[in-house]
Amino acid sequence: EVQLVESGGRVVQAGGSLRLSCAASGFSFADYAIAWLRQAPGKEREGISCSDSDGTTYYGDSAKDRFSVSRHNANNTADLQMDNLNPEDSGVYYCATRGWCPPTRWASGGMAHWGKGTQVTVST
Secondary structure (H helix, E strand, O other): OOEEEEEOOOEEEOOOOEEEEEEEEOOOHHHOEEEEEEEOOOOOOEEEEEEOOOOOEEEOOOOOOOEEEEEEOOOOEEEEEEOOOOHHHOEEEEEEEEOOOOOOOOOOOOOOEEOOOEEEEEEO
16 A cells, blocks of 8 residues: 655744655655645645656745755655745645656646645744
């Protein structure tokens, strides 16, 4: 059974940093792309990043320059480092897996499996 479990979400002050983790099991992690997405109340789901199995990573516009991702194939985990957070970054953050990251449409669907998400709240 494929499982993706996010962790690390909490309340953080604006300007602060947070590191989220995604623990994967039940599939060959190294062979698949890992994506991070977020969902804020009343807003459309937004793609944060997508990392191909070779490490090539694409970032959404809101994540560029502030967020960075890493994947650790040896222990089937992926991390999302978020810096200089602002209240607009609040939401539920999900990791998801897919076959690969289409460069121009990785955020628009095609995820095979999802985690249940972790809540990030950025306070003023």
